[in-house]
Amino acid sequence: MKWVLTGGAGFIGANLAKRLKEAGETCVVTDNFHRPGARLNREFLEKHCGITVQYLDIRFADQVNAFFEANADVDVVVHLAGQVSFVASIEDPRYDFDTNALGTFNVLEALRRFAPGARVVYSSTNKVYGDLTGLRCEETATRYVLPDYPNGLPESLPIELHGGYSCSKGTADIYMRDYRAMYGLKTVSLRQSSIYGGNQYATEDQGWVAYFVQMGVQNSPYRISGTGKQVRDLLHIDDLCACFRRIAELPEDSAAWGQAFNMGGGAGSSLSLLELFEKLRTRYGFTMTYTAGPPRLADQKVFIADTTKARQMLGWKQQVSVDEGLDEMVQWSRAQWKR
Template sequence: MTQPAPGDLASAFSGARVIITGGLGFIGSNLARRLAGLGAEVTAIDSLIPEYGGNLFNVDDIAGRIRVNISDVRDMHALRYLVQGGDYLFNLAGQTSHLDSMNDPQTDLEINGTAQLSLLETCRKHAPGIRIVFASTRQIYGKPDYLPVDEKHLLRPVDVNGINKMAGEWYHILYNNVYGLKAAALRLTNTYGPRMRVKDARQTFLGIWIKMVLEGTPIEVWGGEQLRDFTYVDDCVEAMLLAAVTPAMEGQALNIGGDGVISLKDLAEMLVRVAGTGTAAIKPFPAERKRIDIGDYYADDSRLRALTGWTPTVSMEEGLRRTVAYYRENLPRYL
């Protein structure tokens, strides 16, 4: 299958009513920007809980082109009203910190498990025709038995966050299969780019690395030999849009990867080179992180590519260059 031309996505989304949970967060705000450019009527829902990455500055330049609703995904009364009449729902709201999930597992369960089930029930009753794309995670695989990891790999999460995200993903697939509520899931790998959280490592370690190089603080690379793949946020957004409009994606939970594999040591050195500032130092893993580290991981995303025609277009070096440039200009807004 060839990748749809941009006009095809414009045809699908122009005038469509689109809801994004977690819409003021990293991926959600980039998705909102792309959808607004396609002519969609976008409602970005976000709780703006400080620990979870939502930031009004993320949509500052498109504030007049989208609707923002400050509410929590756990508030089913608000969501019942908001999903009615919706054509598409991009379900990105979640607690993303693996360490936080171990320190406060009940809250992680509420957001990543219980709230997801309640949202699907709300859609089943009040928006049965809506098409849903759920942001899942490669974390549900746990420590890989083989590489690259495909969708046949055993699901074996190593932390509470992974278990709850796995449940959230499978609620979506179940509601697709049993109730005909059109839903697909993308198992995201390390997504990066402008508007990600950089003031701490709750969302991604690469965010805190970027903050460090821009502030002149040495990057601490834990281990360094671990292999990872990365998806630039614009490529991730494109995959989500294609997943939403591709009928063959209904009921699928598929991997998304990037344009290659890189060690954390090489990644840190590339970031320092691109930024032209900072240094990197190899450090042993902190004990609390080592317990939930998965070692090497990179995805086999051939099924996603075959079904949707998606392919990444932004290289790691170019993505870092764009990201560093964004934070060099806007870093105070994210600290």
């Protein structure tokens, strides 16, 4: 199979490219190196996997068309290129829109023209459901809880776009599904929760597990927004890559095409910030010293994915426990950041 990854020098892309290479697949990796960590992952892919990352900026239709015209024999596109920070989307909404909304539209249009038979997986986000302030929320000593959703949040929640990142990713998510309905493209949107693992160059405002692990490894004090009781479900990168491969193998007439799936670790793999800090203290001996500021704009208090639909329709199942995943994350982070 021939795979194309957009945004392939990012965290998810670099991990997927490495696994595809190890499995003997043909993989064309592209990126515009907007994110600083992308250059480090480009070096990693060149050095350890023999993969050269091609420059492609999805904001520009002529570049995207030329690329897919030259790669019209692609079997699977994993569309990962994105502006990934909610905070950055408020500061620079145009880059966010141009990359996430227009860039995704450019990819879909190029595929419609040059590779209409390809399978297309889009890394969407749980932020398409907005800030979820309408849901009943309770509070324990360490976390917020949604008592009406003990098994997590399903895809039947209304789409509620609010704030740059949410609007631009949500627009792309809707286009993905609509290009199935209008043009028959084989698209799937994965509404991802928190994905974590090695090769994740996190920042204060994106990639929270990797960021706090880095703070622990470096013994650096850090800031958090809000009480620390915010909860997310964690999915290790191995499990997400396995899901991409399941989608690549779906039959031509699968009912999954044109669908969106909530994709995360589920209720059993959820942690609040406070719970993560405690785990990092007890399991790895980190100090974890922080100060708390006001809550982040439009932050969901809880997002836990109900992955029933993905398990049933994609035949996918999470395999990596939070402890196993964190061991891998900490090992990579120590190799990267320990002074």
